[in-house]
Amino acid sequence: MRVHKIASIPADGIGPEVISAGLEVLEALSRRIGGFRLEVEHFPWNSDYYLEHGHYIPPGGLERLKQFDAIFFGAVGSQKVPDDVSLWGLRLPIAQGFDQYANVRPARVLPGVKSPLHQGSAIDWIIVRENSEGEYAGNGGRVHRGLPTEVGTETAVFTRVGVERIHRFAFELARTRPRKRLTLVTKSNAQRFGMVLWDEIFFEVAKQYPDVQTDRELVDAVTTRMVLKPHTLDVIVGTNLHADILSDLAAALSGSLGIGPTANINPERNFPSMFEPIHGSAFDITGKGIANPIATFWTAAMMLEHLGEQEAARALMKAIEQVTASGIHTPDLGGSATTADVTRAVCERING
Numbered sequence: 001m002r003v004h005k006i007a008s009i010p011a012d013g014i015g016p017e018v019i020s021a022g023l024e025v026l027e028a029l030s031r032r033i034g035g036f037r038l039e040v041e042h043f044p045w046n047s048d049y050y051l052e053h054g055h056y057i058p059p060g061g062l063e064r065l066k067q068f069d070a071i072f073f074g075a076v077g078s079q080k081v082p083d084d085v086s087l088w089g090l091r092l093p094i095a096q097g098f099d100q101y102a103n104v105r106p107a108r109v110l111p112g113v114k115s116p117l118h119q120g121s122a123i124d125w126i127i128v129r130e131n132s133e134g135e136y137a138g139n140g141g142r143v144h145r146g147l148p149t150e151v152g153t154e155t156a157v158f159t160r161v162g163v164e165r166i167h168r169f170a171f172e173l174a175r176t177r178p179r180k181r182l183t184l185v186t187k188s189n190a191q192r193f194g195m196v197l198w199d200e201i202f203f204e205v206a207k208q209y210p211d212v213q214t215d216r217e218l219v220d221a222v223t224t225r226m227v228l229k230p231h232t233l234d235v236i237v238g239t240n241l242h243a244d245i246l247s248d249l250a251a252a253l254s255g256s257l258g259i260g261p262t263a264n265i266n267p268e269r270n271f272p273s274m275f276e277p278i279h280g281s282a283f284d285i286t287g288k289g290i291a292n293p294i295a296t297f298w299t300a301a302m303m304l305e306h307l308g309e310q311e312a313a314r315a316l317m318k319a320i321e322q323v324t325a326s327g328i329h330t331p332d333l334g335g336s337a338t339t340a341d342v343t344r345a346v347c348e349r350i351n352g
């Protein structure tokens, strides 16, 4: 029996609702497929915990997390804590501390789901987001606080090592896809240093992947291409900020923010990788039992794939697609099903 140790961090907002639904589905899968078992430990780190203890991650917390095979994460963000404090208190220390430099975000219109685009069925993308440096490197400061002369700087950091490894990851991924296409997204007309370095290294790495067809797009232009010519895109590689924005657009074009999954991968496997839905805390629907759990289920399928449980990952994706095709949809997709209804339906399909 293969045992995978999972750290569950549901955190804030709808996080606990979708993570418990995700764990239910994972449990059904391991019973049905057999051969593996998930040993799940729950971590109560969230914004209430922060308000009580003064920290999201207690001393030694990252060391404890390091012992796990994967992290299953909900969402962080609370109306009681400034967003930059919650993000830098919980999600970013894990992603950066564990060198999860490849953020992988697939987007596809699942069967039965309506895209706001009439060519929505052409969406089949994976956005690869650089996840360790760039605009979110945390390099900046504020001086003369509160004075008329106050200054804030936010300096993006692009290193040759950081850029090369994300490009290599994106090329390797593009190579596994039927269309083998990779689009580089930067803004190297207006930003002449870091972005030009991104472009240069991309084309250096490209020489080692002659089987991958490449092209290049400015970040503003790629938004129109995503909307008007979705079929021309396959894998997209972009910086931390650019790809963050593009993946929300991709999720919305795929039907809802409640569908998109994410994997924060440490490709060398020196540290656990972290799996989370793209969406955030969604305060407007928290506690109502109507959060769409599909993003979390798809995220769970990515986690299973990473853990080497390919059969279970395929079975989960099949069950998800059967349920979306059958019209059991939460309100964000125009339906009236609850989180529990969708979870039950997916478990039933798994149990066959």
Ligand code: ATP
Binding pocket: 014, 075, 076, 077, 257, 258, 259, 278, 279, 280, 281, 282, 283, 284, 285, 290, 291, 292, 293, 295, 330, 332
């Ligand atoms: P963050 O700043 O962390 O990205 P946010 O609250 O600004 O979070 P999201 O939580 O990502 O934004 O969601 C924006 C809106 O999309 C929510 O208010 C909610 O209406 C909808 N939404 C997001 N996730 C889901 C979901 N799983 N199910 C249903 N609706 C969702």
